[in-house]
Amino acid sequence: MSNSNNLLTIKDLYASVEEKQILKGLDLEVKPGEVHAIMGPNGAGKSTMGYVLSGREGYTVDSGSVVLGGEDLLDMETEERARAGLFLAFQYPVEIPGVSNLEFLKASVDAQREARGEEAISSADFLKEAKAACKKVDLPISFLKRGVNEGFSGGEKKRNELMQMLLLQPKLCILDETDSGLDIDALQVVAEGVNSQRSSDRSFIVVTHYQRLLDYIKPDFVHVLSNGKIVKSGDASLAQELEAQGYAWLQTEPTEDELEG
Amino acid sequence: MTEQIDKALAREYEAGFVSDVESETFAPGLDESVIQRISKMKGEPEWMLEWRLGAFRDWLQMEEPDWALVDYPKIDFQAISYYSAPKSMKDKPKSLDEVDPELLRTYEKLGIPLIEQQMLAGVAVDAVFDSVSVVTTFREKLEEAGVIFCPISEAIQKYPDLVKKYLGSVVAKKDNYYSALNCAVFTDGSFVYIPKGTRCPMELSTYFRINEQNTGQFERTLIIADEGSHVSYLEGCTAPQRDENQLHAAVVELVAMDDAEIKYSTVQNWYPGDEDGKGGIYNFVTKRGVCHTNAKISWTQVETGSAVTWKYPSCVLKGDNSVGEFYSVALTRGRQQADTGTKMIHLGKNTKSTIIAKGISAGKSNGSYRGLVRMAAGAEGARNFTQCDSLLIGDQCGAHTFPYVESRNPSAIIEHEATTSKVSDEQMFLCQQRGLDPEKAVSMIVNGFCKEVFKELPMEFAVEAGKLLEISLEGSVG
Numbered sequence: 102m103s104n105s106n107n108l109l110t111i112k113d114l115y116a117s118v119e120e121k122q123i124l125k126g127l128d129l130e131v132k133p134g135e136v137h138a139i140m141g142p143n144g145a146g147k148s149t150m151g152y153v154l155s156g157r158e159g160y161t162v163d164s165g166s167v168v169l170g171g172e173d174l175l176d177m178e179t180e181e182r183a184r185a186g187l188f189l190a191f192q193y194p195v196e197i198p199g200v201s202n203l204e205f206l207k208a209s210v211d212a213q214r215e216a217r218g219e220e221a222i223s224s225a226d227f228l229k230e231a232k233a234a235c236k237k238v239d240l241p242i243s244f245l246k247r248g249v250n251e252g253f254s255g256g257e258k259k260r261n262e263l264m265q266m267l268l269l270q271p272k273l274c275i276l277d278e279t280d281s282g283l284d285i286d287a288l289q290v291v292a293e294g295v296n297s298q299r300s301s302d303r304s305f306i307v308v309t310h311y312q313r314l315l316d317y318i319k320p321d322f323v324h325v326l327s328n329g330k331i332v333k334s335g336d337a338s339l340a341q342e343l344e345a346q347g348y349a350w351l352q353t354e355p356t357e358d359e360l361e362g
Numbered sequence: 363m364t365e366q367i368d369k370a371l372a373r374e375y376e377a378g379f380v381s382d383v384e385s386e387t388f389a390p391g392l393d394e395s396v397i398q399r400i401s402k403m404k405g406e407p408e409w410m411l412e413w414r415l416g417a418f419r420d421w422l423q424m425e426e427p428d429w430a431l432v433d434y435p436k437i438d439f440q441a442i443s444y445y446s447a448p449k450s451m452k453d454k455p456k457s458l459d460e461v462d463p464e465l466l467r468t469y470e471k472l473g474i475p476l477i478e479q480q481m482l483a484g485v486a487v488d489a490v491f492d493s494v495s496v497v498t499t500f501r502e503k504l505e506e507a508g509v510i511f512c513p514i515s516e517a518i519q520k521y522p523d524l525v526k527k528y529l530g531s532v533v534a535k536k537d538n539y540y541s542a543l544n545c546a547v548f549t550d551g552s553f554v555y556i557p558k559g560t561r562c563p564m565e566l567s568t569y570f571r572i573n574e575q576n577t578g579q580f581e582r583t584l585i586i587a588d589e590g591s592h593v594s595y596l597e598g599c600t601a602p603q604r605d606e607n608q609l610h611a612a613v614v615e616l617v618a619m620d621d622a623e624i625k626y627s628t629v630q631n632w633y634p635g636d637e638d639g640k641g642g643i644y645n646f647v648t649k650r651g652v653c654h655t656n657a658k659i660s661w662t663q664v665e666t667g668s669a670v671t672w673k674y675p676s677c678v679l680k681g682d683n684s685v686g687e688f689y690s691v692a693l694t695r696g697r698q699q700a701d702t703g704t705k706m707i708h709l710g711k712n713t714k715s716t717i718i719a720k721g722i723s724a725g726k727s728n729g730s731y732r733g734l735v736r737m738a739a740g741a742e743g744a745r746n747f748t749q750c751d752s753l754l755i756g757d758q759c760g761a762h763t764f765p766y767v768e769s770r771n772p773s774a775i776i777e778h779e780a781t782t783s784k785v786s787d788e789q790m791f792l793c794q795q796r797g798l799d800p801e802k803a804v805s806m807i808v809n810g811f812c813k814e815v816f817k818e819l820p821m822e823f824a825v826e827a828g829k830l831l832e833i834s835l836e837g838s839v840g
């Protein structure tokens with residue numbers, strides 16, 4: 102039985118893209134305030150998990166359930182999931198030329214506030230908040246005027262994702278390799294950004310390949326996702342084990358189905 | 363995503379209503395007697411009638427052009443009515459109080475109140491309804507500055523010398539098939555004269571409305587900016603939603619004398635036809651300006667309407683150091699077809715031109731950019747920069763670019779950049795993941811794409827244009 106105290110409950114989730122099944126019986130429970138790290142080999146389905154939870158088009162749920170804050174997440178449109186407090190920091194952030202970061206952020210915040218029945222924030226107040234968020238992720242203020250991710254360096258894009266998270270104040274943040282491609286200083290900036298947002302009612306799923314990030318962001322749990330499901334869970338020390346030994350010792354035996362297919 | 367976007371694009375055409383106005387409309391058909399009647403209705407002098415008849419005889423000898431990348435059934439010119447005017451306009455109302463309230467309501471519904479107190483401050487409007495100008499606002503205020511802003515039919519009577527000198531001076535009667543037809547049968551449009559050294563104290567604008575069925579609208583606009591003067595002019599266009607196609611064949615001529623500057627902006631939203639391509643306006647337009655020494659002409663257009671658009675606002679850079687600019691956003695959706703672009707003819711030394719053309723195609727539509735840059739032998743040190751960007755929404759539409767370059771002067775520099783991009787699934791997903799609904803996402807992405815052009819529009823109209831795109835894209839995702 103799923104715990105009704107959970108913020109997120111994923112049960113036996115199977116999902117496909119392009120007719121190919123990627124998630125194969127994923128289970129995960131996240132309580133408010135927890136930080137879960139997800140590690141696992143390339144191609145295991147980590148990003149796919151983020152897309153399926155966000156309702157990205159082209160990703161089909163074959164079976165299983167996902168409940169966020171008591172609501173059936175799979176029943177909602179992508180934007181409704183976002184408004185329900187789900188945030189995904191992309192592994193590969195996309196550019197939107199000509200649309201300024203500020204304009205994009207304001208529109209996002211407005212849409213979410215409107216959905217929650219809150220009043221729209223004034224442009225002046227928003228600008229203040231946006232400038233503060235910019236500072237926090239160590240991006241020059243001029244980035245607010247630039248097109249969304251337009252010509253940003255890899256690291257700047259990741260910091261920009263984090264800035265969006267700071268402004269949207271989501272309940273569940275999925276960070277998909279936000280640490281990849283960051284220099285040491287930037288890694289700290291990102292970690293500080295996340296840590297500053299940790300609270301009893303906000304949870305994080307941090308997808309990473311590196312134990313290093315977890316030195317800064319102390320996870321409550323570490324999971325290994327391999328071949329579409331969680332094959333091992335543990336506390337922070339599991340990450341160290343993985344760093345030392347790799348994933349090979351965890352690889353599950355292929356099932357009969359897979360051998361035949 | 364494509365399906366979503368298509369759905370979102372299936373929007374309502376908000377200007378599609380018909381006004382219940384009693385009109386006097388000529389029976390369909392075109393021959394010399396029709397032209398004589400038009401000329402008589404307008405109370406024109408003999409020279410004007412002769413001018414028209416000359417053009418008509420030329421037109422009879424000409425062939426309808428077929429080089430544009432547009433496809434439509436042959437137009438039956440005998441099935442069109444060439445004149446239609448509200449009956450109430452017959453006695454030429456002297457003031458707004460005398461104008462048929464239904465006409466005023468029409469413009470109010472379109473968001474163009476003609477009562478001066480309610481109007482956008484600082485914008486004078488000439489409202490053209492089918493074949494006549496209904497009213498021109500702020501005339502007295504403009505007259506104080508020496509600016510003439512009136513219907514061209516009135517200018518022919520009041521300022522014959524100016525009209526005789528400049529009408530047909532930029533676009534020759536025989537320039538092309540539709541311009542010749544326009545010369546023969548044009549009914550109304552605006553006339554502007556800005557005296558030497560004068561900065562026009564307000565924005566000028568003409569709002570064209572087609573109302574009557576089976577009529578063609580043949581508008582004629584002539585703007586003369588005398589030495590060192592400056593004017594910013596905007597035109598807007600709408601028409602009711604009808605199953606039949608209607609023809610709109612306009613000619614616009616601009617004359618920028620030495621050191622003068624004309625900024626001409628268009629927000630074109632003629633009825634585009636329905637999803638299956640039924641109905642809509644054929645928009646066949648010739649627009650051209652001539653720049654004398656140090657003069658500048660800047661065309662900005664936002665084209666979202668019409669079933670078929672065929673339009674190339676151009677600049678003849680005759681004087682040394684003159685500047686021509688063309689900023690264009692052309693959006694096609696449904697079954698719309700647009701073949702639009704510009705011609706920059708560099709004759710003078712050190713002349714400069716800039717072309718920024720943004721095409722957005724959605725649904726099953728086709729958008730083409732067609733542009734010519736010509737550097738004449740005397741265009742020493744001339745420069746052109748062209749940038750053509752196409753944005754595709756969905757995978758059933760087309761975008762095409764046809765840049766033509768002719769250079770007879772080795773010192774002239776021509777640069778051309780072109781890009782084609784798509785509203786990608788990734789972009790849509792990012793926007794939606796941040797909480798934006800798909801309509802807002804598309805319109806934001808499209809607006810971003812158009813930014814360089816929108817910033818050229820006068821403030822009030824930049825907002826309008828943004829909104830228009832938003833409406834045009836409404837339902838393009840769902």
Ligand SMILES: Nc1ncnc2c1ncn2[C@@H]1O[C@H](COP(=O)(O)OP(=O)(O)OP(=O)(O)O)[C@@H](O)[C@H]1O
Nearest residue numbers: 118119121123141142143144145146147148149150
């Ligand atoms: N559109 C698609 N078509 C076919 N296969 C896909 C598609 N998208 C993802 N996959 C496949 O699904 C599998 C899981 O991909 P996913 O991106 O979720 O892996 P990941 O765990 O995030 O890997 P990495 O650590 O490299 O980021 C991969 O084998 C990938 O090739």
Ligand SMILES: [Mg+2]
Nearest residue numbers: 147148149192
């Ligand atoms: Mg990944």
